[in-house]
Amino acid sequence: MGWILASYLIFFQLLLLHFSSYNCLSCNSDDKSVLLQFKNSVAVVQSSPTFDVCVSHSPKTATWNNETDCCGWDGVVCDSELGHVIGLDLSCSPLKGELLGPNSSIFKLRHLQQLNLLSDDLDGSPIHPAIGDLVSLTDLTLYYLRISGDVPSTISHLSKLEHLDLTVESLDSTPRLDLYTWNRLIHNATNLREISLRGVNMSSLGESSLSLLTNLSSSLLSLHLTDTKLQGKWPTEIFRLPNLQEIRILTNENLRGELPNSNWTTPLKTLFIYQTNFSGDIPDSIAHLKSLYSLFLFESNFDGFIPPSLFDLTHLIFLYLSDNKLVGPIPTQIIKLSNLLLLDLSGNMLNGSIPLGCYSLPSLFILDLSNNQLTGSIVEFSTNSLKFLKLSNNKLQGYFPNFLAPHMQVLDISHNNLTGLIPKSLGTFFFLWALDLQDNNLHGSIPDNFSEGNALETIKLNGNHLKGPLPRTLNHCTNLEVLDLGNNDIEDKFPYWLKTLPTLQVLSLQSNKFYGNITSLGTKLSFPRLRIFDISNNYFIGPLPTSYIVNFQEMMNVNHSQTGPKYIGNYPLYNDSMMIVMKGLHWELTRILTALTLINLSNNMFEGEIPKAIGELKSLIGLNLSHNKITGTIPVSLSNLRNLEWLDLSCNQLKGEIPMTLTNLNSLAVLNLSQNQLEGVIPTGRQFDTFDNISYVGNPMLCGFPLSRSCKGKKERSKSSTFDEEESGFGWKAVVIGYGCGTIFGIILGYNVFFARKPHWLARLVEVVLKVKLPRTNNRKRVIRLGRKN
Incomplete structure (x- = not known):
């Protein structure tokens, strides 16, 4: 009977397949x-x-x-x-x-x-x-x-x-989406549930046209308008649409608007307003959005206090209110947000101390309170979930706490007034990839227990009172890209043992007490990826470190195919920054361009001749060998540095003539050869016609334009056109030409334009063409901002 049953099963399977295919x-x-x-x-x-x-x-x-x-x-x-x-x-x-x-x-x-x-x-x-x-x-x-x-x-x-x-x-x-098309679309498509437009020009739409969205009150669930060039006033009633769950208004800088201050009870889950001209306070009525779990109101003009009622929204996971004009203390009611993963209140004017709730939120993953006016001390964190902590640019003081670091990845408490020692436990944070403690009052030594296989990519301890010597365990940081230990009291010989770090791009040891000769021992590949080498203001002696210079492979390669600015690190939650010195002024670059390659060996006691091998570093942007005891002539090989934008060889013992081939440096915007023993006729043509006499003073045997000493048998040029340049101490022609031929210097020089009170149209030109913002401030430290905060 079994075979009969099996036959029936096969028959029914075939029948089923037949009808299925039919x-x-x-x-x-x-x-x-x-x-x-x-x-x-x-x-x-x-x-x-x-x-x-x-x-x-x-x-x-x-x-x-x-x-x-x-x-x-x-x-x-x-x-x-x-x-x-x-x-x-x-x-x-x-x-x-x-x-x-x-x-x-x-x-x-x-x-x-x-x-x-x-x-x-x-x-x-x-x-x-x-x-x-x-x-x-x-x-x-x-x-x-x-x-x-x-x-x-x-x-x-x-x-x-x-x-x-x-x-x-x-x-x-x-x-372009014109007014007629928009009006007809909203009138006819009455079932629209989701509208998402990005990069479409909607500038012809006014408040009345946008108000047509209220006709979709029964259907509209999601509205995304990104980079649509909207302007005028945003209709407040759109926020009150009864079924709206998500609204995103991004990168519409000319769009004004305010949040509803009453009758705001909707099922809104995500509210995203970014890079707009929205203003006004964050109203108490926001507490009625009981379903809200994502709040992103940043890079706009919201002001006033953070309403304590905001923290009644216990479903909030993301609370992002950065880069506004918020004032006052952070409400203590923040402790209610037990589900919060991200809290970013950076870039405001918040004051007072950090509420205790911030230290114990059980789910908090990212905490960013940087760029405010917070005071008081930092206490110990009791949460184990925190991975990104940014408290930089405040007025925090007291001793450096002992952080808990189950999985801490970014620790940035720079630009405060913290004192005490750096805890040794930081060296054992296995997942930490950015450690930024710069510009505090920390003392003692650098921890000597960096673990093997750690994730550190950035270590920035500059601007403290740290003493040496450097710990050899820094060599365990094989992922390190940026090491900035400048402006401390570290006393040691040159750390040649760092030369094998495979990814190191920035090494700054400036303004310490390093001493002795710099010699290369062992491997040929010394600092293979180094882009920025700054050991200025130390006590180094002997010949210039030629053995290292000839192995700076990254400085020899010029990438002509790269389009647009690229930055070292360039992570969304942390940007590498550093100080550079130009014309005796300190400039802080808040992001480090990969195109910025420079060598600064100034203010030491180096002697001997400039190595011809420097001419092989064809991507070099800046070279500063000033204030040493360098002798010999200026090597002709420097004329190979076609990307060079500033060159400072001042205050040495150089002799001979200035090579005429240096006029081939079309990108050169700053030149300082002063206080040497140079002689002969100053070259003319191209960039050299833009430099004023400050570039050459202190060389009694030099003659020709722009100096007042004429050369026999040579026609002296009129210097009437350089009166303003000499008066300002910086050639105005060099300013103008610098923008066209030197991108990096053009960005930096834009600051000089503004602070020297040159025409406002040129300051505006710098902002528009180079996409930087020149700060309207009189602070002693001038900050160069390269691009927006991520």
Whole structure:
């Protein structure tokens, strides 16, 4: 009987398979033909880093062929009854070509309900008005790196639209969504649930047009408007839409607005306002948003006190209120937020002490209270979850606490008034990758127990009262990129044993008590990735460290393919910074450009000649050998440093003539050869015509422009044009030319423009062209800000 039962089972299985295949419809042949036509009209390109969130970058169209059913193709969804293509998802498959151009076959898919396209088209392509023919669309997602032309008004024909996402990542090709198209779209698409627009120019829309969003009060759940050039006043009533769960208004610097101060009870879960001109206080009414778990109100103009009622929102996970104008103390009610993962109140004017609740929040992962006016001492943290702690640029004082570090990764308490010793336990923090204690009053020695295999990438202890010698266990920090120990009282010989650190890019030992000769022992590859080498203001003697200079491999390579500024470290939660010295002034770079390569050996007792090997460091931006006992002539090989922007050889014992080939240094913006024994005619032409006499004073045997001493047989140039330059101590021509030929120096020199009270239009030019902000301050320490805070 068993075989009979088995036969019946096999029979029923075959019968089931027969009917299943009978009921499974193949895709519509016309739609299949359209998809194959589309595949042949576009090209798949290598995906951009923008799309690294994609799990796989293999093109979905690779599975499309005439031999298989299109309903089984990647990214294709078919109607279960008639086999029509109703969904096309080509996200994570960057395409190039006329995706939605006039000849696109997609417009023939008249049953299409969902369309998701990703374009990496560098030439840009417009959206054809035929988009309005896809009247069945409910979901439209277009992620373009470039797009030309305006958003067609026919998009308003898509009355069934529920989800609209249009993202443009190009700075030089911005599509426009005009007033008419917006008004018609909001009027017709009354079922819109999600609107996400990024990089689309909506500057023509005013408050009344935006107020039309209230017509979607029954449907709208999510609103994202990023970098849309909105201006004017934001309608406050939008915040009160009864079903709105998420609102993001980002990078609209001219958009004014305020938060509702009453009748604000909605199911809002995420409130994100960033880089806008919103102002006013954070009202008590925010406490009515009982579902809120993400609050991001930063880089705007919110002011006033932080309302204690804010901390009644016990579901909050992210509390991000940085870079505003908030004042007063941090409310003690913060202890209520037991679910809080991130608290960022940096960049405000908060005062008082850090409330005890901040030290014990059980889930807190990131705490950033930097750049405020907080006072008092730091107490011991009892939370084990904290990984990122930033308390820099406050007025905190007292002894350095003994931090708990279950998994601490960033510890930044720089620019305060902390005293005491650096705890030895810091050397055992295995996951710590940024240790920044600079500019405090710490004393004693550097911990000598850095563990093997640690994660440290940045150690910044400059500006304290630390004494030496340096601990040899620093050699265990094999991931180290930045080591800044300047402005301390460390007394030791040059730490040649650091030379094998494979990733070290910045080494600053300036203004300490290092002494002796600098000699290279052993390996040829000494400091292979070093970009910044500053050992100025010490007691080094003997010849210049040629044995190291000839091995600075990173300073020999010029990257011509790099586009846009890149920074050392460049992490979203911590930026490496450092001090450099120019024209006797200290400048703090809040981010370190990878293009900044410099050597500063000044204010020591080096002697002998300048090594010709320096001419091999072709990416060098700054060279300072001043205030030593260097003899010999200026080597002609320096003319190979075509990227050099400042050169200081002053206060030495150099002799001979200035090489005429130095006029080939087209990027040179600052030159100081003063107080030497140079002789002969000063070279003329190119950058040398922009330097004033301060570059050459103290060389009694030099003659020619711009000095008053003429050279016999040579025509003396008129110096009337240099009167203002001599009076200011800095050539005005050099200022102007410096911007065009020296990017790094142009940024720095912009400060000199402002503080020397030169024309405001040029100060503004520096801000616009170089994308820096010149601070309006009279502080003794002038801060150079390279880019926004991340």
